[in-house]
Amino acid sequence: MRKKIIGIILLVLIVFGGYKLFANVSANNVNSKSIQFSYDDITEYKGDNPYVYVNDNKPYFTGSEIKNERYLKYGPLDSLKRGTSAIACINYDSMPVEDDKKGDSDSIHPTGWNNATYEEIGGACQVRTQIIPWCFGGSDTDKKNYITASPYMTDNMNVYVVKIARYLEETSNHVMYRVTPVFNKEELMCRGVLMEAYSVEDNGEGICFNVFLYNVQPGLDYIYSTGESKYTGRFIDVAVKADDVSNDYDYILNNRSMLIHKHDCENALRIGTKNKIYSYADESELIQVGYRWAECCKQ
């Protein structure tokens, strides 16, 4: 039963690229009492790491926010109608069961929505991304739960989401989870998201992180005030990047060829950022949703 549910989550995350799945700085301050963080604290994106650690990777949850029972709270849209910080205490029961169907979010246009298609990056340059993902009980129809994100940031958020889902599957513990879109001044497309998580019953032994993910797309520049974009042709040196991403993932997937590589496969380093997924899933689940081993990694 548990396996099947994870299978569904993987389907949604991987096959649909998380594009339909898935906090506030007014002036420069995050709209949550416990977060001591602003966009000014973040070093500019250098074209390599998709994220940086914040506060030594320790989340900002306060004692009163940390609970061992489920809850979920969206921040209100701000005066510019932008999505703000959402917090949740989740456990295994927060995750959808097989019969749950996702609603249609196509009519939701978060601020900064100015989508365009670029052949060079393999498709659309923006996705509507959920602040609390559907697979953790987040709403698929509530505007307060959406931001305009790059496919690249969404994929990198999903790496963490799958890691937490895996933990929830293996324990009966709760995980505190908060995502805060970080805007620069009055801009309509966020510069990134602050993602925090903390496993409650084991005091962060299983899950504990605090990262800022950049809302960028290799090959493109965004104009964050409007969400417009232009092609630059500047892509990441993926070999450099791979050293730093989520050190403990199990596999690297190519979601175009649907091939599985081991985490240290040299060929996998050359997979384009658009098609590369760092995965914590079990081999059997990946095969269940249509993946197969790449020749170079077959045993």
Ligand SMILES: [Zn+2]
């Ligand atoms: Zn390989």
